[in-house]
Amino acid sequence: MSTPRRLASGGSESPPVSAAGSVPGVAPVATRGARPAGRRAAGSRSPDLGWLRLLSLVAAVGLWQVASNTGILPASKLASPASIAHTAYYLVVTDSPTYGTLQASLLASCERWVIGLALGVAVGVLLAVITGLSRVGEAIADPILQALRGIPLLGLIPLFIVWFGIGQLPKVLFVMLSALFPMYVNTFAGIRGVDSKLGELGQVLGLRRAEMIRHIVLPGALPAALTGLQLSVVFSMIALVVGEQINATSGLGFMITQAEQFLDNSVIMVALIVYAILAVLANGAVRLLERKALAWRRDFGQ
Amino acid sequence: MRGLSRAFGGGSVLDGLDLDIGSGEFVALIGRSGSGKSTLLRALAGLDREATGDLSAPGPVSVAFQEPRLVPWKRVLANVALGLRVADPLAAARTALDEVGLTERASAWPGTLSGGEAQRASLARALVREPRLLLLDEPFSALDALTRITMHRLVLRLWKAHRPAVLLVTHDVDEALALADRVLVLGEGRIAHSSPVTAPRPRDRDHPDLAALRLRLLTELGVPAGETDEL
Numbered sequence: 459m460s461t462p463r464r465l466a467s468g469g470s471e472s473p474p475v476s477a478a479g480s481v482p483g484v485a486p487v488a489t490r491g492a493r494p495a496g497r498r499a500a501g502s503r504s505p506d507l508g509w510l511r512l513l514s515l516v517a518a519v520g521l522w523q524v525a526s527n528t529g530i531l532p533a534s535k536l537a538s539p540a541s542i543a544h545t546a547y548y549l550v551v552t553d554s555p556t557y558g559t560l561q562a563s564l565l566a567s568c569e570r571w572v573i574g575l576a577l578g579v580a581v582g583v584l585l586a587v588i589t590g591l592s593r594v595g596e597a598i599a600d601p602i603l604q605a606l607r608g609i610p611l612l613g614l615i616p617l618f619i620v621w622f623g624i625g626q627l628p629k630v631l632f633v634m635l636s637a638l639f640p641m642y643v644n645t646f647a648g649i650r651g652v653d654s655k656l657g658e659l660g661q662v663l664g665l666r667r668a669e670m671i672r673h674i675v676l677p678g679a680l681p682a683a684l685t686g687l688q689l690s691v692v693f694s695m696i697a698l699v700v701g702e703q704i705n706a707t708s709g710l711g712f713m714i715t716q717a718e719q720f721l722d723n724s725v726i727m728v729a730l731i732v733y734a735i736l737a738v739l740a741n742g743a744v745r746l747l748e749r750k751a752l753a754w755r756r757d758f759g760q
Numbered sequence: 761m762r763g764l765s766r767a768f769g770g771g772s773v774l775d776g777l778d779l780d781i782g783s784g785e786f787v788a789l790i791g792r793s794g795s796g797k798s799t800l801l802r803a804l805a806g807l808d809r810e811a812t813g814d815l816s817a818p819g820p821v822s823v824a825f826q827e828p829r830l831v832p833w834k835r836v837l838a839n840v841a842l843g844l845r846v847a848d849p850l851a852a853a854r855t856a857l858d859e860v861g862l863t864e865r866a867s868a869w870p871g872t873l874s875g876g877e878a879q880r881a882s883l884a885r886a887l888v889r890e891p892r893l894l895l896l897d898e899p900f901s902a903l904d905a906l907t908r909i910t911m912h913r914l915v916l917r918l919w920k921a922h923r924p925a926v927l928l929v930t931h932d933v934d935e936a937l938a939l940a941d942r943v944l945v946l947g948e949g950r951i952a953h954s955s956p957v958t959a960p961r962p963r964d965r966d967h968p969d970l971a972a973l974r975l976r977l978l979t980e981l982g983v984p985a986g987e988t989d990e991l
Contacts, residue, residue, distance in 0.1 A: 655829055662805050662823045663843035663885075673842065677833045754833045754869040 537724035542731070545724040549713075557713050557725065564732060566708035567698060570626065571736070574633025575694045579687065581634070582641030590649030590679070591671065600646075607639045611697065615704060624705035629698075636697035640689035648682025649675055681755075684748045691740045699733060761804065761815045773799050774811070775949030781893070783818070784923040788936035791946030792981055797929045800946065801897045804927065819892025822924075824885075826898045828878035830870035837866040840885045856888035857881070859921070860914060876907040880914065887918055894924040898931065912938055916961075933977050937970050938963050945980045953980045 519539050525531040526538030533541065549560035557563070585603065589596040611632065618628035652675055660670045702711020710729040717725035761779040773796040781787050791797045803811035805823045830839045841853035857866050860880040870878060879899055886894060896915075900908045916939060919926055930936055936943045937957060945953040955976065959967040 655825075655827065656831060658807055659825075659829045659831070660843075661807060662821075664845075665843045669843065673834070674831065677831075680833075752833075754871060 534721070535723070537727055541724050542727045545722075546728045546731075549725070549728060556716050556720070558708070560713075560728070560732070563708065563710050563713050563729075566712075567702060567710040567733075568736070570629050570702070570709065571633060571694060571698045574630045574698070575637045575690065577630075578634040578637025578694060579641050579690055582638040582686070582690070583645050583683065585638075586642050586645035586649060586679075586683075587676075590646045591675070603639075603642060607643070611636055612700060615701070619705065629701040629706070632701040633694045633697045637690035637694040640693055641683070641686040644686025644689065645679055645683040648679030648686075651682065652678035680751055684744065684751065687747075688741065688744050691737070691744060695733065695737050695740070761813060773949060774803070777813070777950050779944075779951060781925045781927060783892070783925055786919060786926045786928070786939060786941045787944060788928045788930060788940035788942070789944045789946055790930060790933055790936050790977065790981065793931070795946045796949065797931075797946055798897055801895050801927065801929045804893075805895050817893045820889050821893045821895065822886035822889055822891035823895045823897065824879075824882045824899045826902060828870070828873075828875075828882040830873075830878055830881055830885075832870050835867050835869060836862065836873070836881050839870060839881060840888055842885070844888060852888050853884070856884040859887070859918060860884045875903050876911065879903060879911065883914070883918065887922060887924075890922065891924050894919075894926045896926065896928045896930075898929055900935065901931065908935075915939065933974055933981075934965075936977075937974060938965070943973070943977060945977060947980070953977075 522531070523539050526533065526536070526541075531538070537545070546560065549557060549563075551559075553559045553562075585599060589599045589603075614635075615628075615632065618632060622628040622631065656674050656678065657670070660674050665673065699711060702709045703715050704711075706712040706715065710732055713729045714726050717723065717729070761777065777800065779800075789797055789800065799808065799811075801823075802808045803813070804815060805821065830836070831842065834842065837850060837853050837857065840856055841849040844852060846852055854863075854866060857863055860883055862877060862880055862884065865873065865877060865881075870881070873881065879902075882899070900911050903911060912935065928936070928939060937959075940957055942954060942956050944951050947953070955973055957970075957973065959969045959973075963970070
């Protein structure tokens with residue numbers, strides 16, 4: 459509720475859409491934790507306040523528009539909601555030489571993101587399973603991974619460009635690595651964190667190793683793995699945004715760098731809003747997955 | 761079981777312990793805290809790799825723990841059928857759940873079960889594999905007194921139907937007297953005392969033999985006889 463107030467008091471960079479979801483760079487863990495608690499505390503009042511939430515958003519955007527119209531927010535600094543909407547429409551229907559179409563940029567960005575995220579998650583899980591299930595595996599791989607994890611990925615960009623050029627590969631790789639580490643760390647912790655009493659249970663039931671892994675270890679690690687997945691989504695999005703602005707020739711990031719040159723901040727806003735929508739959708743998908751996969755948890759408010 | 765020994769740190773908790781349980785016999789094991797009751801049971805269950813000794817059992821061994829230890833992400837039916845190597849594990853599981861009175865809870869998540877229900881599911885899981893030896897590690901100590909009474913009746917009914925040998929580890933002397941054919945007292949790393957329970961089944965709490973045996977057992981446990989031995 460505080461975000462709309464910030465906008466009303468004098469304009470900030472974050473678009474109002476971020477009030478509803480997560481902006482790249484803001485870890486979703488905080489909002490995730492707050493939502494269930496707030497819902498439980500509000501009890502039956504919660505549905506009644508839904509209209510208020512919507513109203514608050516609409517009012518914030520309205521205030522923004524008024525501020526732009528009256529010149530409090532100059533168009534050179536921040537475009538009005540109306541002009542952003544207009545620009546978005548224009549970008550969709552016009553294949554301009556400067557920007558291409560919005561759809562094309564979106565597609566290019568999504569392609570990078572999805573491939574990088576999928577690879578990062580897959581490799582992260584694989585590594586976590588190898589190191590989590592075997593002490594030897596852990597001793598071999600974990601120190602290396604922990605050391606690599608400490609390197610700030612953003613600082614690697616120049617190195618990546620030297621190694622891989624300025625094409626698609628460094629960007630996808632960058633996204634992949636950003637997704638890999640949270641997935642690995644969390645899944646590993648999940649595997650190791652499975653209750654040892656259940657391990658004993660498996661023993662007395664005579665479960666074979668494969669059965670133990672399938673019935674006890676992996677499902678037990680799933681909650682932590684899904685938390686890792688949420689973080690992977692966030693971090694990979696950050697990597698996408700940053701990576702796309704460096705020597706890009708397509709995608710939303712390319713749109714942004716182009717718009718910078720022409721001082722067209724409404725185009726920048728459109729790109730940011732699209733990023734935000736992507737992040738919200740991805741987050742929503744992960745939460746849906748969580749709800750289905752973790753239906754057995756008592757505390758998930760079934 | 762012959763010559764079971766298990767040492768922790770400096771001292772040995774179990775020291776060359778010998779134990780025989782007859783087929784279909786219901787044996788209760790009592791002992792002071794820290795006497796090694798759970799250690800013994802865990803060793804018998806094969807959970808203790810450091811224990812040395814020879815155990816021979818004529819068939820499958822099942823365990824029910826103090827906590828139900830149901831796998832939280834499997835429904836009750838799947839829990840009972842877990843690891844069961846028969847032609848139709850789900851059907852066998854359903855039969856077992858019927859026996860313990862949990863038919864309607866077969867598709868419930870373990871997180872939604874009460875303590876008693878969960879422990880019943882645990883028993884169903886232990887019995888579904890038709891064990892020849894059933895190890896019970898204080899399975900009722902976490903339950904309230906009323907549920908415990910129901911569970912005692914259930915255990916006896918199941919035991920009469922299937923006749924496994926049972927080793928019940930408990931800290932509750934009265935529970936031992938109510939259920940067992942024979943009561944063992946664990947002390948100083950060995951079976952310090954063994955008494956058959958002569959009172960006929962169904963057990964009457966006020967049977968004179970039981971009172972005398974209770975006194976005897978409490979003495980063996982080192983609990984001084986009080987003025988009023990109330991229950």
